[in-house]
Amino acid sequence: MKKNILNCLTTTLCFFFVFSVAGTKAARIVVPPEIFYYQPAASVFGSEAAWVNPAGLGRYNASSFQLMTSYSNDKLARSWGMVTSRERFAVAYRSVYNPDGEDLNEYVFALGSDFGGRTYIGGSYRYFKNGPPELHKKHLWNIGVMGGRSNLRWAAVFENLNRSRNLNNDRTETEMRYSIAYRPSGPRLTLSVDMFLSTGTRLSNADFVYHAELASNNGIYLRGYLDSDKNFQAGFRINLLKYFGGVQANFTNNSDHRFTDLYVGATSLRQPSIIPEKGRRLSLDISGSLSENPPNPVFGPKRIPFALVIIDIYRAAEDPSIKEMLINLRGLSLGFGQAQELRHALETFKSKGKKVTCHLSRAGNISYYVASVADQILISPVDQLRLVGLKAELMFIAGSLDKLGIRADIMQVGTHKTAAERLTRTSSSEANREQVNQILDELFDQLVTTVAEGRNLSADSVRRLIDNGPFNSQQALECGLVDGLSYRDDMDHDFLNPMPQISFKRYMTDTLLDDGWPEKPVLAVVVAEGEISSSRGENPLRRNGAVTPALMRKGFAQALHHPDVAGVVLRINSPGGLALAGEEIYHVTENAAERKPLTVSMANVAASGGYYIAMKSRRIFADPGSITGSIGIFGGKPDLSGLYDKIALGAEIYTRGRYAGMLSTMRPFSDDEREKYLSQLQSFYSHFLDLVAENRGLSVDSVDLLAQGRVWTGREAADNGLVDELGGLKQALDFAAEQASVDDYRVAVFPQVRPWIILPGRSLFQTVAGFITGRSDRVEKAVDDLPMLTEEGIYARMPYDLYIE
Numbered sequence: 001m002k003k004n005i006l007n008c009l010t011t012t013l014c015f016f017f018v019f020s021v022a023g024t025k026a027a028r029i030v031v032p033p034e035i036f037y038y039q040p041a042a043s044v045f046g047s048e049a050a051w052v053n054p055a056g057l058g059r060y061n062a063s064s065f066q067l068m069t070s071y072s073n074d075k076l077a078r079s080w081g082m083v084t085s086r087e088r089f090a091v092a093y094r095s096v097y098n099p100d101g102e103d104l105n106e107y108v109f110a111l112g113s114d115f116g117g118r119t120y121i122g123g124s125y126r127y128f129k130n131g132p133p134e135l136h137k138k139h140l141w142n143i144g145v146m147g148g149r150s151n152l153r154w155a156a157v158f159e160n161l162n163r164s165r166n167l168n169n170d171r172t173e174t175e176m177r178y179s180i181a182y183r184p185s186g187p188r189l190t191l192s193v194d195m196f197l198s199t200g201t202r203l204s205n206a207d208f209v210y211h212a213e214l215a216s217n218n219g220i221y222l223r224g225y226l227d228s229d230k231n232f233q234a235g236f237r238i239n240l241l242k243y244f245g246g247v248q249a250n251f252t253n254n255s256d257h258r259f260t261d262l263y264v265g266a267t268s269l270r271q272p273s274i275i276p277e278k279g280r281r282l283s284l285d286i287s288g289s290l291s292e293n294p295p296n297p298v299f300g301p302k303r304i305p306f307a308l309v310i311i312d313i314y315r316a317a318e319d320p321s322i323k324e325m326l327i328n329l330r331g332l333s334l335g336f337g338q339a340q341e342l343r344h345a346l347e348t349f350k351s352k353g354k355k356v357t358c359h360l361s362r363a364g365n366i367s368y369y370v371a372s373v374a375d376q377i378l379i380s381p382v383d384q385l386r387l388v389g390l391k392a393e394l395m396f397i398a399g400s401l402d403k404l405g406i407r408a409d410i411m412q413v414g415t416h417k418t419a420a421e422r423l424t425r426t427s428s429s430e431a432n433r434e435q436v437n438q439i440l441d442e443l444f445d446q447l448v449t450t451v452a453e454g455r456n457l458s459a460d461s462v463r464r465l466i467d468n469g470p471f472n473s474q475q476a477l478e479c480g481l482v483d484g485l486s487y488r489d490d491m492d493h494d495f496l497n498p499m500p501q502i503s504f505k506r507y508m509t510d511t512l513l514d515d516g517w518p519e520k521p522v523l524a525v526v527v528a529e530g531e532i533s534s535s536r537g538e539n540p541l542r543r544n545g546a547v548t549p550a551l552m553r554k555g556f557a558q559a560l561h562h563p564d565v566a567g568v569v570l571r572i573n574s575p576g577g578l579a580l581a582g583e584e585i586y587h588v589t590e591n592a593a594e595r596k597p598l599t600v601s602m603a604n605v606a607a608s609g610g611y612y613i614a615m616k617s618r619r620i621f622a623d624p625g626s627i628t629g630s631i632g633i634f635g636g637k638p639d640l641s642g643l644y645d646k647i648a649l650g651a652e653i654y655t656r657g658r659y660a661g662m663l664s665t666m667r668p669f670s671d672d673e674r675e676k677y678l679s680q681l682q683s684f685y686s687h688f689l690d691l692v693a694e695n696r697g698l699s700v701d702s703v704d705l706l707a708q709g710r711v712w713t714g715r716e717a718a719d720n721g722l723v724d725e726l727g728g729l730k731q732a733l734d735f736a737a738e739q740a741s742v743d744d745y746r747v748a749v750f751p752q753v754r755p756w757i758i759l760p761g762r763s764l765f766q767t768v769a770g771f772i773t774g775r776s777d778r779v780e781k782a783v784d785d786l787p788m789l790t791e792e793g794i795y796a797r798m799p800y801d802l803y804i805e
Helices: 002-020 054-059 306-318 336-351 365-371 398-404 430-455 459-467 473-478 488-494 504-508 549-561 579-595 641-646 671-696 700-706 714-720 729-739 764-773 776-784
Strands: 064-072 075-086 089-096 104-114 120-130 138-149 152-159 175-182 189-198 207-215 220-227 232-240 243-251 257-267 280-287 322-330 355-361 376-379 407-413 501-503 522-529 565-574 576-578 598-607 620-622 627-629 633-639 711-713 746-750 794-797
Touching (some): 054 089, 054 104, 054 138, 280 306, 306 322, 306 336, 306 504, 306 729, 322 336, 322 365, 336 355, 336 365, 336 430, 355 365, 355 488, 376 473, 398 407, 430 459, 430 711, 430 714, 501 504, 522 549, 522 729, 549 579, 549 746, 565 729, 576 579, 579 598, 579 794, 598 729, 620 729, 627 714, 671 700, 671 794, 711 714
Parallel strands (some): 355 376, 522 565, 522 746, 565 598, 598 620, 598 627
Antiparallel strands (some): 064 075, 075 089, 089 104, 104 120, 120 138, 138 152, 175 189, 189 207, 207 220, 232 243, 243 257, 407 633, 576 794, 627 711
């Protein structure tokens, strides 16, 4: 819709330009130029856009204030003005001294808006309360547009659209301004030309102003212009942290001084500055989990996607104003992959010679794993450090189902495709025990090795400490696991260096203020988080969302239609699910990969169907502790005939077609139906092997040896060829940037989910289960993971979910 409106607006402006220059001659409104210093309409950036081109406010989303005065006729401050702006809205006032009559008093109200990413539109209202007769009590309505891409920008401004009447009661002209700005070698040099003409004025009689601005890295700007009559202006601006000041001197073509504007101001955002910033401490608080792409309601609190947390830690590592970081971890419950990425980001921050302090509260294995990178670890004087090692709890409900007369009639392809064992057995198979212990050994080794390196201990010492956990705060201090005891509120006095502190949420918007062109290219992170399900809907009992073909189409469509997206990273945090839904999503990624370079980043888990949808990537990145592989298939149905007998429920089925009743829950599979269904599973498994072999450059036999439903950690998968490289989201983004020939980039997360409101609290099922068991989270998850009870189909899903606490 925006595109259609924009096309209509552009056509209207062109029509207005072509036909207005040949109109009837009318009176002009000439506004004195004093007080607001000259800026080109195509490149104006700041609150002064209220006077020059209100569309410029659309890309200046900051609060600011400027005070201006003029020196003329050997007098200072007889003319003065001010302008203030907040979130793209500006109010301005000026008083211009008139030695020959009444002073001019002007009020301006202006508003700008983003209109499609690369185009901005704005409007203003100017009221002259006093002044020369031709301006006395005049109302001017004005509109401006601004757009462009790369190093070229354009703008058009139309003033006095209402064509107010002059003293003779004749309509005045609309004043038009067309502007082009160009940066031949980046943001350091800006060349602009503005054309001024009025309705009824021939194009050959237009006035031109040629402007140049030279900018330095430390906030010094040299500016000047030359107009058609050879009048000229020269001046400079200097930034002093969030403050600035400047001078613009105006001369006639005979070099006679006309007037000089002086101005000072301040902005709410940082600027390039000749004064170095004082060192600051960045404070990051994390409690619970971090979603890869949380829904952010229009009304209500906003949550930060995991990707943006990671990216801004890396940005802080390169920011000379950030000298150290305080990270507060309270009941952290990240997956192992996410924890490794967070720790690596903190490690990068620390490698720049910056200090990291970590405060723990209700800490478990994951909290301590992340904290072990810090220079000092603190814990509250009365708390507990639950560094106790890893465990795997498997729940088998076949016995419970049997008591109800329910039998899960399920088949699998793959010796280690044990996902259905929770439904079909009362204990683990040897294959399942083997791979559960293998995963625990691998992750435990990563935990021990990393903690040992971070705390400068031997691996054996860490194992002995784990065997003696958990610890109260004093014991943790005595064992050398923490460096001090302190409540969060007392840390500033006892353990931290005195310096200004900025919250992480505030820091995310605390970027260096610049005019935003050329725009940095965007790398899109398209998130697939949750169980893979069909587009028919989700389990109504399920608390978390699902990965559906419809949702992934939406995410890729949003990313690929974004005008600045140069590459796409598919971020997978999924154990798999419905196989045919995974095939649909694979097709979506295949189409996307034909349009933009596609890279995959695996988070905590990208297994089975989650691995399947990663295949079209140019390169697959996985964390050492990511869970992946599980290449296998299972499927079946619940047989409820025993339940019907128990409750004396009569049921009959009538069919036409040999296999029409194959998936009926009223009876088990017949031998013929079982053979037929198993052939479907085997066919899809063969397709899965072929797909992996083709995209990974392996033989089918080699893939089959790695498949059979077997689960691997990211470190093992990098060794056996199932993934390309160990690394987190940042490393995947850097690779995507390299593939797209991009040096610097912004990150945008898709699909953008913006519900009107998100109601707080737990699901109904979770609440009821909590009353019954006291452990609602696990019970709810167990019911969520009973796909045969909610949706028929063939499943590509890993055999269990891992929770590291």
